Amino acid sequence: MAASNVLLAPPRRLPAAVLLTVLPAFLLLTGFLLVPLLLLALYSVYSTDPVTGLMRPDFTLDNYLRIVTSSVYRRVFVRTVEIAVVCTLIALLIAYPVGYTLGAIVPRRRQPFLLLLVIVPFWTSYIVRTYGWIGFLQNGGFLDSVLSLLLPGTVQLDLLYSRVAVVIGFVHVFLPLMILPIYAITRSLDRRLLEASADLGAPPWRTFLRVTLPLTWPGVVAGASLYFIAVFGSFVTPQLLGGTGDLMIGNLIADQFGEAFNWPLGAALAVVITLVVLVALGIFFRFADLERLHG
Amino acid sequence: MAERRRFTQSRVRRSSHTSLTTVALTTLTALAYLYLFAPILVVVVASFNASGLTSFPPTGFTLAWYRELLRDGDLLRALRTSVFVAGLAALSTTVLATLTAWGLSRWQSPLRRLLQAYFYLPLVVPGIVTGIALVFWFRRLGIPLGYPSVLLAHVVHAFPYALALVLTAFATLDPRLEEASQDLGATPFRTFWRVTLPLVLPGIVGGALLSFTLSFDEFVITFFVTGQGVVTLPLEIYSRIRFLISPVVNAVAAFVLIVSMLLAVAVQLLVLWRAQRAAAE
Amino acid sequence: MTMYDVELQNVTKRFGSVVAVDHIDLCVPRGTFLTLLGPSGCGKTTTLRMIGGFEHPDEGTIVIAGQLMGRTPPYRRPTSMVFQNYALFPHLTVAENIAYGLRERRLDRQTIERRVQEMLRLVALEGYGNRYPRQLSGGQQQRVALARSLVIEPAVLLLDEPLGALDLKLRRQMQLELKRIQNQVGITFIYVTHDQEEALTMSDQIAVMNQGRIEQLGPPEELFDRPRTRFVADFLGAANVLTAEVLAADRTSACLALAGGRLVVHEPDLAPGQTVAVVIRPHWLRFARDGDAAVWQGRVTERVYKGATIAYRVELDAVTAVTVEVPTGTGDLLPTVGETVGLAVAPDRVRVVRE
Numbered sequence: 001m002a003a004s005n006v007l008l009a010p011p012r013r014l015p016a017a018v019l020l021t022v023l024p025a026f027l028l029l030t031g032f033l034l035v036p037l038l039l040l041a042l043y044s045v046y047s048t049d050p051v052t053g054l055m056r057p058d059f060t061l062d063n064y065l066r067i068v069t070s071s072v073y074r075r076v077f078v079r080t081v082e083i084a085v086v087c088t089l090i091a092l093l094i095a096y097p098v099g100y101t102l103g104a105i106v107p108r109r110r111q112p113f114l115l116l117l118v119i120v121p122f123w124t125s126y127i128v129r130t131y132g133w134i135g136f137l138q139n140g141g142f143l144d145s146v147l148s149l150l151l152p153g154t155v156q157l158d159l160l161y162s163r164v165a166v167v168i169g170f171v172h173v174f175l176p177l178m179i180l181p182i183y184a185i186t187r188s189l190d191r192r193l194l195e196a197s198a199d200l201g202a203p204p205w206r207t208f209l210r211v212t213l214p215l216t217w218p219g220v221v222a223g224a225s226l227y228f229i230a231v232f233g234s235f236v237t238p239q240l241l242g243g244t245g246d247l248m249i250g251n252l253i254a255d256q257f258g259e260a261f262n263w264p265l266g267a268a269l270a271v272v273i274t275l276v277v278l279v280a281l282g283i284f285f286r287f288a289d290l291e292r293l294h295g
Numbered sequence: 296m297a298e299r300r301r302f303t304q305s306r307v308r309r310s311s312h313t314s315l316t317t318v319a320l321t322t323l324t325a326l327a328y329l330y331l332f333a334p335i336l337v338v339v340v341a342s343f344n345a346s347g348l349t350s351f352p353p354t355g356f357t358l359a360w361y362r363e364l365l366r367d368g369d370l371l372r373a374l375r376t377s378v379f380v381a382g383l384a385a386l387s388t389t390v391l392a393t394l395t396a397w398g399l400s401r402w403q404s405p406l407r408r409l410l411q412a413y414f415y416l417p418l419v420v421p422g423i424v425t426g427i428a429l430v431f432w433f434r435r436l437g438i439p440l441g442y443p444s445v446l447l448a449h450v451v452h453a454f455p456y457a458l459a460l461v462l463t464a465f466a467t468l469d470p471r472l473e474e475a476s477q478d479l480g481a482t483p484f485r486t487f488w489r490v491t492l493p494l495v496l497p498g499i500v501g502g503a504l505l506s507f508t509l510s511f512d513e514f515v516i517t518f519f520v521t522g523q524g525v526v527t528l529p530l531e532i533y534s535r536i537r538f539l540i541s542p543v544v545n546a547v548a549a550f551v552l553i554v555s556m557l558l559a560v561a562v563q564l565l566v567l568w569r570a571q572r573a574a575a576e
Numbered sequence: 577m578t579m580y581d582v583e584l585q586n587v588t589k590r591f592g593s594v595v596a597v598d599h600i601d602l603c604v605p606r607g608t609f610l611t612l613l614g615p616s617g618c619g620k621t622t623t624l625r626m627i628g629g630f631e632h633p634d635e636g637t638i639v640i641a642g643q644l645m646g647r648t649p650p651y652r653r654p655t656s657m658v659f660q661n662y663a664l665f666p667h668l669t670v671a672e673n674i675a676y677g678l679r680e681r682r683l684d685r686q687t688i689e690r691r692v693q694e695m696l697r698l699v700a701l702e703g704y705g706n707r708y709p710r711q712l713s714g715g716q717q718q719r720v721a722l723a724r725s726l727v728i729e730p731a732v733l734l735l736d737e738p739l740g741a742l743d744l745k746l747r748r749q750m751q752l753e754l755k756r757i758q759n760q761v762g763i764t765f766i767y768v769t770h771d772q773e774e775a776l777t778m779s780d781q782i783a784v785m786n787q788g789r790i791e792q793l794g795p796p797e798e799l800f801d802r803p804r805t806r807f808v809a810d811f812l813g814a815a816n817v818l819t820a821e822v823l824a825a826d827r828t829s830a831c832l833a834l835a836g837g838r839l840v841v842h843e844p845d846l847a848p849g850q851t852v853a854v855v856i857r858p859h860w861l862r863f864a865r866d867g868d869a870a871v872w873q874g875r876v877t878e879r880v881y882k883g884a885t886i887a888y889r890v891e892l893d894a895v896t897a898v899t900v901e902v903p904t905g906t907g908d909l910l911p912t913v914g915e916t917v918g919l920a921v922a923p924d925r926v927r928v929v930r931e
Binding site: 017018019020021022024025026028029032033034035036037039040043094095097098100101102105112115116117118119120121122123124125126127128129130131132133134135136138140141142144145146149172175176204229230232233234235236239240250253254257263266267270273274277281 | 316317320321323324327328330331332333334335337338341348349350351352391392394395397398399401402410413414416417419420421422423424425427428429430431432435447448450451454458505508509511512514515518519529532533536537544545548551552555556558559560562563564567
C-alpha cells in the first residue's frame with residue numbers, strides 16, 4: 001500500500017543526532033580525500049625550479065603542455081588507453097558468458113557458492129595474485145614446464161615481461177568487477193521475455209541480440225566502465241609483468257616520486273588520469289541503471 | 296492438431312539448442328574459474344614444492360620454505376606491521392561505518408543520496424591518484440609519513456566498502472521491528488540494544504572483516520604514503536619480487552592468500568546468511 | 577473516569593502538502609471492536625499510528641484511557657499494535673517474542689514464563705515457544721503477534737490489516753478467532769482494514785473513512801442498511817446508485833421520480849425540483865408478481881448464476897440499468913435474458929444519500 005510506505009519512511013527532517021553521526025565520516029573524507037585532490041589540482045599548475053628541482057607556487061600550464069607535446073608522454077598515454085581498451089574488451093568477452101551463466105543458467109541455490117568463488121580471489125592481495133602470474137608465465141615456470149611436458153622440444157614462449165603478460169595479468173586481476181554487474185542484471189532478467197521471444201518465432205541467436213543483450217546492456221556498461229577505470233590508473237601490473245615498452249601513465253607518476261621527483265608533473269599526470277576516469281564515470285552513470293543493478 | 300504439433304516441435308528444437316548452449320557456456324565458465332584461480336594455485340603449490348620453483352610437476356613436498364619464513368626477520372616484521380595496521384584500520388573503519396550507516400538509514404532526503412554518493416568517492420578515485428594527493432597533503436600539513444599517514448589512508452580506502460555492507464544491513468532492517476519494540480515498552484536505547492544491534496551485527500562484523508582484508512592487502516596507496524620504518528607485507532613482497540622470485544616469498548604469498556581467502560569467505564558467508572534469513576521471512 | 581478508551585478530537589495530520597487525516601472526531605467506548613474501513617490512502621492507517629504514538633497529530637488531541645497523550649512516545653502508551661506483516665523479531669524465538677514487553681517491564685522470570693504459557697494457550701500455539709518466527713506459517717505468526725501484544729495487557733489493541741497476508745480461508749477462520757479472543761480479554765480493539773467483509777463480520781462499530789475524513793460511523797447493520805453517503809453505500813457491499821428528482825415533499829417524506837418510475841420515500845428535508853442520489857441494494861429489489869405494484873418496467877440483459885443467488889442486469893431506460901439479486905431455490909419462476917419484467921422495492925429500503 002503506497003500510503004503506508006510513505007508513513008514508514010524515516011523522517012525527512014534532519015535531527016541533530018543524525019547530523020552528528022554522519023559528520024565524522026564527512027570530515028574524514030573531506031579532509032583526507034577531497035582537499036588532497038584539490039591540492040593535487042593546485043600543484044599541477046605549479047612550476048619546478050630547473051636548478052634546485054624544487055616546486056614553486058606558480059600558475060603555469062607547462063606541465064600539461066609537456067604532457068601533450070612530448071612524444072614520450074603522448075606515446076605512454078596512447079599506450080595506456082590502448083591497453084585499457086584491449087583489456088576491457090577481452091574481459092568483456094570472458095565476463096559476459098560467465099555472468100550470464102551464473103545469473104541465468106545455474107540454479108538459484110547454487111549461485112551464492114559460485115559467486116563466492118568469483119569474489120574471493122578479488123579480495124586477495126593484488127600484489128600476490130600478480131606475483132602468481134610471474135611464476136605462471138616465466139621461463140621455466142608453470143606454463144612453460146607444462147608445455148614442454150606435452151610437446152617436448154618446443155621453443156620458450158618468453159611470455160613474461162611482454163604486452164601479453166600485462167594483458168593476462170590485467171584481465172585477471174579486475175575480472176570480478178565486470179562479472180558481478182553482468183551477473184546481477186542477468187539474474188533480474190525476466191526469463192519469460194526470452195520464452196516470449198522464442199514463442200514469437202525468434203531463433204535463439206535473434207532472441208539474444210534483440211532481447212537479452214539490450215536488457216543486460218546496463219550491466220555491461222557498468223562493468224566495463226568500472227573495469228576501464230581500474231586498469232587505467234594501475235601501475236603495478238605493467239611494473240611486474242611488462243617490459244620497458246609496456247609502461248603506463250601510472251608508472252610515469254610513480255617515477256615522478258622515485259627517481260625523477262617532479263611533483264607538479266606527477267600531479268598533472270594524476271589530473272589527466274582523473275579526467276579520463278570522470279569521463280568513464282559519466283558513461284557509467286549515463287547508461288547504467290543503478291537501481292536495476294542492485295535489484 | 297497441426298498447431299499442437301508445431302508447438303511441440305518448436306519446444307523440442309528450443310530445448311535441444313538450449314542444452315548445447317548450456318554446455319558451451321558452462322565449459323567457458325569453468326575455464327574462467329580456472330583462470331581466476333590459476334596464479335593462486337601456482338603460488339600455493341610452489342610454496343610446498345621441494346625445488347622452490349613454480350615449474351610442473353612439483354619435485355616433492357616440503358615445509359622448508361615456511362620454516363625459512365619463520366627465520367626471515369624482515370618478512371615477519373612486515374607481517375606484524377600489516378596485522379597491526381589492518382587491525383587498527385578495521386576497528387576505526389567499522390566504528391565510523393556503523394555510526395554513519397545508522398545516521399544515513401534514519402534520514403531520507405535528496406541530500407542523503409548526495410552524501411551517500413560522496414561517501415563512495417574513494418571507490419572511484421584510482422589508488423595512485425589518492426596516493427600522491429595524500430602525500431602532497433601530509434607533507435603540507437607536516438604530518439610525518441609513517442603509521443598515522445598509512446592508517447588514515449587505509450581508513451579512507453576501506454570506508455566505502457564497510458559502509459556499503461553495514462548500510463545494507465540497516466536497509467534490510469524492517470523499521471516496523473523497531474516500532475514494535477517501542478510499542479512493547481522499550482525505549483529507543485533499549486530498542487537499539489535488543490533489536491537493531493542484533494539484527495545488523497552480521498553486517499557490522501562483515502564490514503570489519505572486509506576492512507581488515509582491504510587494509511591488509513592494500514598496496515598502491517600505501518606505496519606512496521608510507522614512511523621510514525613502516526613496511527607492510529605487500530610492500531615487502533613487492534620490493535622482493537621486483538628483482539627475483541624466491542621460495543620464501545612463495546610461502547608468505549601463499550600464507551597471505553589463504554588468510555585473505557578465509558576472511559573473504561567469512562564475510563561472504565555472513566552476507567549470504569543474512570540474505571537467506573531475509574529470504575526465509 | 578470516562579467511559580471511552582480512545583477519544584480523538586479534531587485530529588489532523590499532514591505529510592508535506594498532503595492532508596492524511598482531516599479534522600476527525602472519534603470516541604471509542606471501552607471494550608468495543610471498532611473497525612476503520614476505507615480504501616488505501618484514506619487515512620485509516622495514519623489514524624491508527626497516531627493512536628499508537630508512531631505519528632503525532634498536527635492539530636487536535638488524543639486521549640487514551642483518560643490520559644491526554646500529546647507527544648507521549650509509543651513505549652509510554654497503554655496501547656499495543658499488531659503490525660501488518662506482524663513485525664516479529666526474527667532473532668528471537670516465539671516465547672522470547674511474547675516475553676519481549678514483559679522483560680521491558682522488569683517482571684521476574686517465573687512470572688514471565690507463566691504469562692507466556694498462558695498466552696500461547698490463548699492463541700492455541702502451545703508447544704511452539706522454542707520455534708523461530710520463520711518456522712511458522714503465516715497464520716501462526718499472526719497469532720504470535722497477537723499474543724505478544726496482548727500479554728502486556730494494553731488498554732487498547734491496535735491492529736493494522738493483520739489478516740492481509742493470509743489466504744481467504746485462513747482469513748475467515750482468523751476473523752472468528754479474533755472476535756473470540758476479543759470477547760475473552762474484553763479490551764478495546766481498533767482494527768484497520770480495506771476489506772468490507774472483514775469489517776462487517778467482526779466489528780461492533782465501523783468507521784468508514786474517505787480522504788482523511790470519517791464518512792459514517794455506526795454498527796455494521798446501520799452502515800449497510802442505511803448508508804448516509806454515496807461513498808459508504810458503494811464501499812460497503814454492492815449498490816445501485818441512481819439519480820432521482822424530487823417531485824413533491826413534506827416534512828417526513830418525499831415523492832421521487834427515477835428512471836421512469838415513482839417512489840415515495842420516508843426522507844425529511846427534501847425540496848421539490850431537487851436532484852438527489854438514491855441507493856438501492858440489489859437484494860432489496862424484487863421482480864413484481866401479479867398484484868404487486870411494479871415501480872419500473874425493464875428488460876433483462878444479463879443473468880449471472882452465483883450459487884445462493886442469481887444476479888440480473890435489468891435495463892430500465894436508455895441510460896439506466898440496475899442489478900437485481902434474488903435468492904435461488906425459492907421455487908419462484910425466474911425471468912430469462914430478453915424478457916421484460918416489472919421491478920418493485922419496499923419504500924423504506926430506498927436511501928437518499930449525500931454525494
